[in-house]
Amino acid sequence: DQQVKQNSPSLSVQEGRISILNCDYTNSMFDYFLWYKKYPAEGPTFLISISSIKDKNEDGRFTVFLNKSAKHLSLHIVPSQPGDSAVYFCAASVRNTGNQFYFGTGTSLTVIP
Amino acid sequence: DARVTQTPRHKVTEMGQEVTMRCQPILGHNTVFWYRQTMMQGLELLAYFRNRAPLDDSGMPKDRFSAEMPDATLATLKIQPSEPRDSAVYFCASGPTTGSVASYEQYFGPGTRLTVT
Numbered sequence: 001d002q003q004v005k006q007n008s009p010s011l012s013v014q015e016g017r018i019s020i021l022n023c024d025y026t027n028s029m030f031d032y033f034l035w036y037k038k039y040p041a042e043g044p045t046f047l048i049s050i051s052s053i054k055d056k057n058e059d060g061r062f063t064v065f066l067n068k069s070a071k072h073l074s075l076h077i078v079p080s081q082p083g084d085s086a087v088y089f090c091a092a093s094v095r096n097t098g099n100q101f102y103f104g105t106g107t108s109l110t111v112i113p
Numbered sequence: 114d115a116r117v118t119q120t121p122r123h124k125v126t127e128m129g130q131e132v133t134m135r136c137q138p139i140l141g142h143n144t145v146f147w148y149r150q151t152m153m154q155g156l157e158l159l160a161y162f163r164n165r166a167p168l169d170d171s172g173m174p175k176d177r178f179s180a181e182m183p184d185a186t187l188a189t190l191k192i193q194p195s196e197p198r199d200s201a202v203y204f205c206a207s208g209p210t211t212g213s214v215a216s217y218e219q220y221f222g223p224g225t226r227l228t229v230t
Contacts, residue, residue: 002154034218043117043204043221044156089156100169101219103148105155 003027004092006104014112019077021107023090026071030092034101035064035075038087047088048075080111115139117222119205125228131193134225136205137186145188146206146219147173147180156204162188163210195229202226 005024013019021035031052036044050057050064050073057064063076077084087108091101118137126132138145147159160170160180170180177196182188192199206219 006155036221041223043206043223045221046218049218091156100146100158100161102158103156105153 001026002105003030003102004090004104006088006090006107008107009105010108010110012110012112013080015082016079019075019080019084019109019111021075021077021088021090021109023073023075023104024071025073025092025102027092027094027102028071029094030102032093032095033064033066033073034091034093035062036089036091036103038089038106044089077109080109082111082113085109085111115220117205117207117220119203119222119225121225122223123226123228125230126195127230128196129194130229131191132195132199132227132229134190134203134205134227136188136190136207136222138188138205138207139220140186141209142207142220143185143210144208144219145182146208147188147190148204148206148221150202150204150224159190159203192227195227197229200227200229 003026034049035047037047038044048059048062066073087106089103089106091103093101120135143164145162148156159173161168162182165182179191202224204224206221208219
């Protein structure tokens, strides 16, 4: 049973515009959330994270928003660049049980020049 | 530049053959994970080690898959016998022990693309 879901397999955005990637989770015990970015033929790389004590975390062009009541998080990329084209995975964990992550199925983002 | 390394990068084998994938975690990391990437399931956790001890391998088909850490610098994932449905990309990741609030990410290797014909 998928505890972390990314319901949009793909997304296309024009360069310079905002990209919004969404993620839903079912386990209310999750208290730490991460986004990973993956290019073809490479392993995923860490992008940004957020603890459940926050509702927003920002790092340059990337912002993650967490809505605990809705069990929903989103990743905003502003402005989007062609180099952002990749597959984005969200992941969730319960920190005091160790750093075992539960990943979503990924969203493939294409930024059109 | 510390990285997780995986070998081989690509493996093509016939159904029924044994497959062994290897991973060298980042020095000093004491948690190691094996994942399988498929289109339908995304990144599935197969096995999880801490200090070389298996903590969770519930995601692994026990009859054909096995995961071990012979030492702190090597993790292996074996499939015997392999089947066409095992075709996927297998990733190894390593990370430090939970405890740092600031850093909690896993570091992934480049993956092994397995094709079983």
